[in-house]
Amino acid sequence: MSSTLFRTSPALRGALRASGAPKVAGAMAGIGFVRGKATLPDLPYDYGALEPHISGKIMELHHSKHHQTYVNGLNSAVQTIKEAESKGDFTKAATVAPLLNFHGGGHINHTLFWENLAPASREGGGDPSGALQKAIVADFGSVDSFRKQMDAALAGIQGSGWAWLVKDKTAGNLNIVTRANQDPVSGPYVPLLGIDAWEHAYYLQYQNRKAEYFEAIWNVINWKTVESRFEKP
Structure with a gap:
């Protein structure tokens, strides 16, 4: 279209x-x-499948x-x-x-x-595996370090926006980028994992405690989906 x-x-x-x-x-x-x-x-x-997170x-x-x-x-x-x-x-x-x-x-x-996203009782949560895990460790030091860097990027968004784990199509490495409002990931980057930092994504439950939302959402991340995007040529 x-x-x-x-x-x-x-x-x-x-x-x-x-x-x-x-x-x-x-x-x-x-x-x-x-x-x-x-x-x-x-x-x-x-x-309700992603509760309590x-x-x-x-x-x-x-x-x-x-x-x-x-x-x-x-x-x-x-x-x-x-x-x-x-x-x-x-x-x-x-x-x-x-x-x-x-x-x-x-x-x-x-x-x-x-x-x-996926329920914690199914594919949600845990750590990435395979080639994606190796790439995260290579580019961020560890999976835990990646999470902390992603949370820091989310916390640094002024107003509304998104933080993304992306793959650079030219260099092949991973990066974290932020986008204001609803701007999509474009250019040399392939979006692998995005976290919504708009208030409507968390305010009813976490109110102004957005850092708690950023921490909780890792319990329902569907790493299989992220891995499948990473492995596409």
């Missing part, structure tokens, strides 16, 4: 590129689309309300841009492009986030 949109005309591509929106296009590939529209993905676990009420609101809002906003932005393009109104397309980046990024980030 989005790749077709960005191919349609040089003028539209230029308008969107100026606003920073095209970075969403590549990241959208294969992420929750049906017949050209973004859709809310189903969770592979119940809302993440409450069922948080999961319900986060998934069914917040993520759905990003899906709706993305579909609306795409439709508005397509209509503007058909009329040759590239100024309007450019003004809507930031919404495409925000809502498109929100859809991408949250879709990956749900896959990052």
